[in-house]
Amino acid sequence: MNCDLAVIGGGIAGAAIAYRMAPHCSVTLLERESQPGYHSTGRSAAGLSETLGAPAIRALTRFGRPFLETPPEGFAQAPLTRRRSWLFVGREDQRRDYDALCAEAGDGIEILDPAEAERLLPILRPGYAAHAALEPKACDLDVDAIHKGFLRGARAAGARFLTDAEVGAMSRRGGVWQIETTAGRIEAPVVVNAAGAWADAIALLAGVRPIGLVPKRRTALILDPPEGMDPTDWPELDDMSEEFYLKPEVGKLLASPADETPMTAQDAQPDEMDIAVCVERIQQATVLQVRRIEHSWAGLRSFVADRVPVIGFDYEAEGFFWLAGQGGAGIQTSPGLSEAAATLLRGQAWPAGLAALGLEPAMLSPARLTTRKEFMP
Numbered sequence: 001m002n003c004d005l006a007v008i009g010g011g012i013a014g015a016a017i018a019y020r021m022a023p024h025c026s027v028t029l030l031e032r033e034s035q036p037g038y039h040s041t042g043r044s045a046a047g048l049s050e051t052l053g054a055p056a057i058r059a060l061t062r063f064g065r066p067f068l069e070t071p072p073e074g075f076a077q078a079p080l081t082r083r084r085s086w087l088f089v090g091r092e093d094q095r096r097d098y099d100a101l102c103a104e105a106g107d108g109i110e111i112l113d114p115a116e117a118e119r120l121l122p123i124l125r126p127g128y129a130a131h132a133a134l135e136p137k138a139c140d141l142d143v144d145a146i147h148k149g150f151l152r153g154a155r156a157a158g159a160r161f162l163t164d165a166e167v168g169a170m171s172r173r174g175g176v177w178q179i180e181t182t183a184g185r186i187e188a189p190v191v192v193n194a195a196g197a198w199a200d201a202i203a204l205l206a207g208v209r210p211i212g213l214v215p216k217r218r219t220a221l222i223l224d225p226p227e228g229m230d231p232t233d234w235p236e237l238d239d240m241s242e243e244f245y246l247k248p249e250v251g252k253l254l255a256s257p258a259d260e261t262p263m264t265a266q267d268a269q270p271d272e273m274d275i276a277v278c279v280e281r282i283q284q285a286t287v288l289q290v291r292r293i294e295h296s297w298a299g300l301r302s303f304v305a306d307r308v309p310v311i312g313f314d315y316e317a318e319g320f321f322w323l324a325g326q327g328g329a330g331i332q333t334s335p336g337l338s339e340a341a342a343t344l345l346r347g348q349a350w351p352a353g354l355a356a357l358g359l360e361p362a363m364l365s366p367a368r369l370t371t372r373k374e375f376m377p
């Protein structure tokens with residue numbers, strides 16, 4: 001089973017790079033699970049914000065946003081985005097974070113009077129917010145449709161998918177990666193490591209220095225809105241210091257304590273304590289009385305030390321390309337990241353649109369992680 005490019009991981013990152021590369025070369029996508037999207041991609045909160053994360057994340061989000069708002073013909077049957085403003089609120093003691101948000105977000109946010117925040121979100125507890133700001137252009141994403149659109153487009157361009165194909169060993173011989181999987185051996189001169197929380201585990205299998213990726217658990221719950229209230233058009237409520245968030249989710253409410261518990265890569269499960277913390281914070285900030293948790297889940301958001309994604313060829317291991325460390329923004333950055341990654345894989349000129357937003361390949365490259373040797377066992 002030979003191909004030009006093997007992609008390890010069938011989440012949003014692997015699907016998007018397969019989509020970008022399949023028109024140009026033969027691509028095989030390898031996914032350990034029986035369905036792609038079982039891990040982080042299927043567990044997100046499905047939001048897009050241009051104020052979230054490091055400047056590199058913001059640039060990638062802005063650059064890729066037009067793809068999500070006006071996808072190519074045939075990519076999806078219905079719109080992939082739905083406008084949902086983000087309402088940031090903070091208590092008096094969160095003044096510093098409020099100032100930092102205002103300074104970083106620039107004209108992406110509007111300063112709000114707390115009374116206006118209470119009007120926009122009728123369940124916000126009166127008097128809770130001492131500071132408020134609104135990001136009017138944030139939106140919800142249809143993650144399943146975006147993921148399926150990438151997969152369908154890649155397949156239409158000739159990409160081959162192997163599910164139940166866990167990569168268990170890798171070696172490089174004669175300029176070709178020999179990739180042993182539970183579905184057979186694949187040979188390819190170039191491999192893309194898009195294995196999410198397992199990206200460092202894949203590197204170790206290949207004898208490549210890890211990048212110090214830390215998977216961090218995040219919990220989410222589905223709650224009932226107060227009786228008789230329809231939350232459909234409410235803004236998402238975001239704590240100024242990222243202590244919780246609450247957003248409408250198909251007639252219900254999705255809440256998260258915005259937890260970041262470091263752990264090894266695994267099928268993450270929610271922890272009772274995080275659920276309790278979430279309920280407490282939501283009940284402090286809103287008038288919601290949580291009587292029942294309909295459903296809860298957890299997923300991993302994986303970061304390197306500077307919380308910027310890692311994209312580019314490894315500087316020591318020939319033909320080994322990193323596409324990892326998307327943290328809490330892997331869905332919203334997927335069009336931008338995959339376009340950037342495809343130009344690097346194809347040796348093309350860096351997109352002018354990204355350069356105009358202040359982002360250069362060196363800022364994403366694994367070569368910037370000078371402490372990598374520490375992570376070798």
Ligand SMILES: Cc1cc2nc3c(=O)[nH]c(=O)nc-3n(C[C@H](O)[C@H](O)[C@H](O)COP(=O)(O)OP(=O)(O)OC[C@H]3O[C@@H](n4cnc5c(N)ncnc54)[C@H](O)[C@@H]3O)c2cc1C
Pocket residue numbers: 008009010011012013014030031032033036037038039040041042043044045046047048165166167168194195196197198202218219220298299300301302324326327328329330331332333
């Ligand atoms: C609760 C929560 C809320 C979030 N909210 C948002 C949000 O609002 N907006 C946003 O943009 N992002 C959000 N994220 C982050 C986003 O979900 C991730 O950044 C993104 O899904 C990462 O995609 P991925 O393809 O890298 O990883 P994954 O989806 O985890 O895919 C990696 C794949 O690699 C496969 N794999 C691993 N090892 C092997 C192997 N040895 N062989 C073969 N296959 C292998 C895995 O099975 C997996 O399917 C959230 C995440 C969580 C957990």
